[in-house]
Amino acid sequence: SSELTQDPAVSVALGQTVRITCQGDSLSIYYASWYQQKPGQAPVLVMYGVNRRPSGIPDRFSGSSSGHTASLTITGAQAEDEADYYCNSRDISDNHRGLFGGGTKLTVV
Amino acid sequence: QVRLQESGPGLVNPSETLSLTCSVSGGAISNYYWSWIRQSPGKGLEFLGYIYTGGTPNTGSTSYNPSLQSRVSLSLDPANRHFSLTLTSVTSADTAVYHCARGQLGATSTGRSYFWFDSWSPGTLVTVSS
Numbered sequence: 001s002s003e004l005t006q007d008p009a010v011s012v013a014l015g016q017t018v019r020i021t022c023q024g025d026s027l028s029i030y031y032a033s034w035y036q037q038k039p040g041q042a043p044v045l046v047m048y049g050v051n052r053r054p055s056g057i058p059d060r061f062s063g064s065s066s067g068h069t070a071s072l073t074i075t076g077a078q079a080e081d082e083a084d085y086y087c088n089s090r091d092i093s094d095n096h097r098g099l100f101g102g103g104t105k106l107t108v109v
Numbered sequence: 110q111v112r113l114q115e116s117g118p119g120l121v122n123p124s125e126t127l128s129l130t131c132s133v134s135g136g137a138i139s140n141y142y143w144s145w146i147r148q149s150p151g152k153g154l155e156f157l158g159y160i161y162t163g164g165t166p167n168t169g170s171t172s173y174n175p176s177l178q179s180r181v182s183l184s185l186d187p188a189n190r191h192f193s194l195t196l197t198s199v200t201s202a203d204t205a206v207y208h209c210a211r212g213q214l215g216a217t218s219t220g221r222s223y224f225w226f227d228s229w230s231p232g233t234l235v236t237v238s239s
Contacts, residue, residue: 029219033225035154042208043154048225049172049215086154090224091215097172098144098156098212098224 001093004101011079011107015069020072022087022101030089032062032070032080037084037103046085074106082108111136113209113230114162121203121237127196131209131230138162144226145183145194147205155205158183159212160192179239199237206232 005022012018022032031050035043044053047063048068060078062069070089074081087101117129131143144159157174162182169185175197185192196203210226217223 023137029222030221031221033223035153035226042229043226044229045225048227049217049223050221052183054227084153088154088225090187090222095172095175097174098142098146100146100154100156103153 002093002097002099004087004089004093004099005044006087006101006104008102009019009105009107011109012074013109014079014102015076016078017073017075018107020073020085020087020104022070023068024089024099025067025068026089026092026099026100027068029068029092031065032063032087032089034061034072035086035088037086043086050085077106077108079108083104084090093103113211113228113235115207115209115230117233117235119235121199121239122239123200123237124160125196127194127199127203127235129207129209129233129235130191131193133190133192133211134197135141136211137152138146138185138190138228142214143183143185143223144209144210144212146210146229146231148208148227149205152190154203157181157194157196160185181229204237205235208232212231234238 033048037043051063112134142159145157160169209230211228
């Protein structure tokens with residue numbers, strides 16, 4: 001199906017490691033990209049091409065992919081990492097539209 | 110450094126047409142997927158469509174969210190460096206923050222593709238109400 005599925009919410013203790021996952025058929029063809037969104041702000045790209053970080057994104061963010069699942073890992077989560085995270089890919093049908101997961105709310109406790 | 114800024118009315122009457130324009134400053138127009146993405150209050154991101162400027166900036170193939178296919182259209186004005194969204198027959202369900210974004214398509218050395226939005230506009234709230 002042309003959907004990306006994410007867990008609605010995940011929590012992590014300050015300084016610990018957390019993995020946010022995204023599942024979908026398109027992820028067997030496309031590597032996912034990942035976006036961080038804080039309240040009232042536009043999304044910010046944090047990962048693309050499985051493990052490519054844009055300039056300015058801390059190296060505690062990393063990405064991986066296996067089969068139909070993509071993961072965003074934050075190693076040593078900081079308070080400022082608390083946000084909504086969205087995965088993104090592209091439909092593998094003839095439409096080739098963009099796809100977003102439903103988002104994961106990350107709480108740092 | 111590309112910058113995107115949307116403009117348009119913040120209030121639209123039900124059943125009428127929503128029109129937004131995204132101005133692009135800095136960077137090239139060609140070979141990108143110029144996109145519209147919205148976010149309803151308290152909800153996630155929803156892809157609306159893109160117009161792709163592959164090859165020359167005067168041509169643009171499009172892709173739309175099937176759930177909006179009959180109501181949405183995108184256009185591009187490369188000379189004036191902007192692209193536009195038109196959404197017809199709006200209802201309260203179309204109330205959202207609308208973002209324009211620049212999309213790119215890449216591939217690894219092994220041929221695996223990846224698609225990402227590297228630049229986003231701040232977003233504009235459009236409310237559908239009489």
